[in-house]
Amino acid sequence: MNARLILLPLLICATSAAFAQDKGSVDPKPLPPLANPRDPKLAAKELFARKLLPAAMPTRVIGSYTAGCVAGAEQMPITGDTWQVMRLSRNRYWGYPDTIALLKRLSVKAHKDAGWPGILVGDIGQPRGGPALSGHASHQIGLDADIWLTPMPDHILSRQEREETSAVMMVRPDRLDIDPQVFTPGHLMVLRDAAQEPGVQRIFVNAAIKKALCREAKGDRSWLSKIRPWYGHDYHFHIRMACPPGSSECKGQQPQTGGEGCSAAELAYWFKDSIIHPQPPKEAPSHAMTLAALPAACKQVLAAPNAKP
Ligand SMILES: [Zn+2]
Numbered sequence: 001m002n003a004r005l006i007l008l009p010l011l012i013c014a015t016s017a018a019f020a021q022d023k024g025s026v027d028p029k030p031l032p033p034l035a036n037p038r039d040p041k042l043a044a045k046e047l048f049a050r051k052l053l054p055a056a057m058p059t060r061v062i063g064s065y066t067a068g069c070v071a072g073a074e075q076m077p078i079t080g081d082t083w084q085v086m087r088l089s090r091n092r093y094w095g096y097p098d099t100i101a102l103l104k105r106l107s108v109k110a111h112k113d114a115g116w117p118g119i120l121v122g123d124i125g126q127p128r129g130g131p132a133l134s135g136h137a138s139h140q141i142g143l144d145a146d147i148w149l150t151p152m153p154d155h156i157l158s159r160q161e162r163e164e165t166s167a168v169m170m171v172r173p174d175r176l177d178i179d180p181q182v183f184t185p186g187h188l189m190v191l192r193d194a195a196q197e198p199g200v201q202r203i204f205v206n207a208a209i210k211k212a213l214c215r216e217a218k219g220d221r222s223w224l225s226k227i228r229p230w231y232g233h234d235y236h237f238h239i240r241m242a243c244p245p246g247s248s249e250c251k252g253q254q255p256q257t258g259g260e261g262c263s264a265a266e267l268a269y270w271f272k273d274s275i276i277h278p279q280p281p282k283e284a285p286s287h288a289m290t291l292a293a294l295p296a297a298c299k300q301v302l303a304a305p306n307a308k309p
Contacts, residue, residue, distance in 0.1 A: 021235070022134070024089035024163035043288040047302055048130030054094060055128050055304035061096055061141045061243065061250040062297045067289065068251070069298040070129035070142035072307070074100045082107035082118035084152055086162050092132065095124040096142035098199060099241055103145055106239075109193040110151075114186030117154045120167075122146035122236050128301050131289050141250065143201075143241040147194075149187060150235070167235035171208040175276040178212040188216055194239055195223035201242040201253060204230035207270030209237075214262035224260035229270045231278075249297065 031050055034042065048069070059072030073094040078085040083103065085093045095103075103121060110116045124145045126132060131140060138144050150168045157165065170183045191213060195203055205213075207229035217224060230238070243250035261267075269275060291299060 021166050022087075023166075024087045026089070026159045026163055028089040040292065041290060043131070044291045044294055044298075045131040045133050045289070047291065048126050048128055049133045051126065051128045051302065051306075052091060053127050053306035053309060055301045056307040057301065057304050059097060060297075060301075061143065061247045062301065063141060063249070063295040064251040065138040065141060065144060065240065065253075067131075067294055068129060068141040069294060069301045070094075070096055070125065070140075071301045071304070072097075073125065073127055073129065073142050076100050076103060076121060076124060079156060080104060080107060080118070082111045082152070083121055084118065084157055084162070085121045086148065086157075086165070087122065088159065088162055090123060092123040092126055092139070093121065094127045094129075094142065095145060096241070096244065098244055099124060099143055099145055102197060102199060102239070102241065103147075106147070106190070106194055106197070110186075110190045113193055114151075114189040116151035116186060116190070118152035119190070120148035120150055120152050122148055130294070130298065130302075138238075138240075143243070143250075145239050146236045147190075147239065148236045149183070151186070169234055171206050171234040175208060176271060177208050183209065183212060185216070188213055191227060191237065192217070192223055194237070195226040199241050199244075200226060201240045202256060203227050203240070204233050204238040206230070206232065206234040207267060207276075208234070210261070210270075211267055214260065214267070221260055221262075224262060225256045225258065228256075228261070229267070249295065 034046060037047065054073040055071045057071035061070055062068050074097045076085055076093040076095065078088060107119045110119050123135065123139055125139045125142045129140045129142050148167045149170050168182050170178055172179050194200060203226055205227055210227055210229040213224060213227060243252035
């Protein structure tokens with residue numbers, strides 16, 4: 001295993017644990033123009049982060065969750081009856097149309113089933129997908145979305161609240177279980193509703209949350225197989241959709257196999273001291289994928305004119 005593969009989980013850990021608490025600004029400064037946007041050594045994230053609108057192209061998912069882009073992305077409206085989008089300054093509320101429809105549907109279910117006023121939506125993707133300047137390695141093809149584990153409040157949040165409100169930590173300080181004061185039966189219902197959606201490929205949650213779901217889920221438990229422990233994910237959960245039917249350029253993942261993932265042996269790895277209290281990497285990994293590392297069609301997506309807002 002090379003050094004990058006060892007560092008990757010630590011990087012994901014550090015970034016996803018921190019991100020829900022990364023505050024934004026109501027008046028974000030536009031990124032400065034690039035001196036040489038054609039430099040082949042330029043990190044692709046610099047190019048994708050400067051695209052403020054989707055490509056005016058037919059809808060297309062190109063590449064994989066961690067190396068790809070999307071054309072014809074749709075915007076998640078920032079306020080609905082049962083959802084609100086957070087951290088608007090990140091401009092990451094764009095996704096494949098099925099992802100947007102899924103989030104709207106889940107928000108209604110969270111209201112009906114869990115009694116939440118609605119959901120708070122975190123990062124989906126950039127207008128043209130691709131790598132981002134901060135945070136995740138994935139979320140590149142419009143099929144990943146983060147939902148806060150904090151229920152939506154019963155009022156419309158101001159721009160400032162959307163940038164500055166912190167999400168609630170769901171995991172106990174010793175990291176071995178959830179905090180029952182904040183992680184409630186409603187959370188189980190919201191996660192179950194998400195996992196039972198046929199288009200959902202997998203869902204990432206903190207291992208303490210997976211452990212709690214394993215303990216508390218009643219009745220049909222088959223949905224638990226889609227819920228996977230991962231680093232961080234103690235303030236939000238991550239929904240990943242499967243490649244849409246007919247999208248031949250989308251490189252997805254194998255469907256989940258095996259059972260509920262609830263045995264002591266399967267969970268033990270995540271509760272080893274080295275995993276729940278990982279050491280930060282000695283140097284920050286570069287995370288500087290160039291355009292050459294993405295499918296060639298992503299160059300067309302970047303070059304296309306803006307879709308009409
Ligand atoms: Zn995510």
